[in-house]
Amino acid sequence: MKYRIHSSTKHMNVSFRQLKAFLAVADFGSFTKAAEAIGLSQSATSTTVRELEVELGLRLLDRTTRQVRLTDAGEKLAATGARLMGELEACLVEIRDIGEQRKGRVLVACVPSIATSLMPEWLLAAQSRLPHVQIGLRDDSAAEVCRRIGLGEIEFGVIGGAAEVPGLLCSALMTDPIHLVCQRTHRFAHKRALRWEDLSGEKMIMLASTSGSHDLIYQHLVHQKVNVDVVLELAQPSSVLRMVESGIGLALMPQLAVSLQHRPLLVDKPFSGTPLSRSIMAVRRPDRSLSPAASAFWELIHELTRERNAATSG
Numbered sequence: 001m002k003y004r005i006h007s008s009t010k011h012m013n014v015s016f017r018q019l020k021a022f023l024a025v026a027d028f029g030s031f032t033k034a035a036e037a038i039g040l041s042q043s044a045t046s047t048t049v050r051e052l053e054v055e056l057g058l059r060l061l062d063r064t065t066r067q068v069r070l071t072d073a074g075e076k077l078a079a080t081g082a083r084l085m086g087e088l089e090a091c092l093v094e095i096r097d098i099g100e101q102r103k104g105r106v107l108v109a110c111v112p113s114i115a116t117s118l119m120p121e122w123l124l125a126a127q128s129r130l131p132h133v134q135i136g137l138r139d140d141s142a143a144e145v146c147r148r149i150g151l152g153e154i155e156f157g158v159i160g161g162a163a164e165v166p167g168l169l170c171s172a173l174m175t176d177p178i179h180l181v182c183q184r185t186h187r188f189a190h191k192r193a194l195r196w197e198d199l200s201g202e203k204m205i206m207l208a209s210t211s212g213s214h215d216l217i218y219q220h221l222v223h224q225k226v227n228v229d230v231v232l233e234l235a236q237p238s239s240v241l242r243m244v245e246s247g248i249g250l251a252l253m254p255q256l257a258v259s260l261q262h263r264p265l266l267v268d269k270p271f272s273g274t275p276l277s278r279s280i281m282a283v284r285r286p287d288r289s290l291s292p293a294a295s296a297f298w299e300l301i302h303e304l305t306r307e308r309n310a311a312t313s314g
Helices: 016-028 031-038 042-056 072-099 112-117 119-129 142-151 214-223 237-245 292-313
Strands: 002-006 011-015 061-063 068-070 104-110 133-139 156-161 169-183 203-207 229-234 250-254 266-269 277-284
Touching: 011 016, 011 042, 016 031, 016 042, 016 061, 016 072, 031 042, 068 072, 104 112, 104 142, 104 292, 112 119, 112 133, 112 156, 112 237, 119 133, 119 292, 133 292, 142 156, 142 277, 156 292, 169 214, 169 237, 169 292, 203 214, 203 237, 229 237, 237 250, 237 266, 277 292
Parallel strands: 104 133, 104 156, 203 229, 203 250
Antiparallel strands: 002 011, 061 068, 156 277, 169 250, 169 266, 169 277
C-alpha cells in the first residue's frame, strides 16, 4: 500500500511496509528484533527503512554497531506514525469485518402482508445465521417501498405484484395466489369450485392502488369479462378483512395477506379454472451495489424461499 503525500516541491510515495518497518525498529531499538516481529529478514528491514529515509530526504535513525537511536525527525515520525498506524489498522480491520459479513446494519422494507407472514421467519433465521448483522425493518405499501428504494433511503425491499417494476431490479422469490374472502355464511363459502364469473354483480372491497396487487386484480377481472361493484378501496389488508366481517362486501386478496387466525366469521376460497397469482419479489436499485450486510440478508431470503418452495412442491 502506497501513500502519495503532496508537498509544494514534490510528491512522496511512502508505503505501509516502510512505515511498519520503521515503527518496529523504533519500538524495539534493534533491527534484529524488529525483523523478527514483522516477519522480514534483517537486511530487508534495514533496506526498507533506508528507502523510507531516501523518500523523506532525511535520516530517521542513527545506526552504530551496538545500538540504533532515533534522530529528532525519527522521534517525531515515531510518535505520530504509531498513532496513525494504529488508527489505520483498526479501520482496515473494521472494513475487513464488514466485507466478511461479520457485522453491519441494513435497512429494508416490505409490504404489510410480507411483514406478517414471511418476514418473522426471515428475521429469526438472520438472528442465528447472521448474528452480527443488524436489520432495520419498515412496513409500507408497495408504492412507498419502491419510492424509498429509488431515493436510497433503504437498500432493498420485498413487495408483491406484477413480475416487473420499472426502474428497479426485481428478483422473484415465490408466487402468491389471489383468493376470495367471504363470510362463512355466504353461499360462496360452500362452493367446491369457485369461478371468476361467479363474482359478476357482487359488491367488492379492494386493496387500494398503493397495493402491488391492485392493478393485477383489476386487469384480470377485465380480461375475464367480470363486472363487480367496488364499494370500497382500503390500504390495509386488516381493514379490508374487517369490512368483509361486517358484511359490506367480498374481497379479492393475496393469500399471504389473508390472516384469518382470529377471524372465525371469515373463510378464504381459491379459484378454479384460470388462476391468478402475484409475484413476491425482492427489489433494489440496479445501479447501486448492496452493502455486505444487505447482500447477506438478500441471499438468506432467497435461500429460505427456495427451501419453502421446494417443501411446498414436494
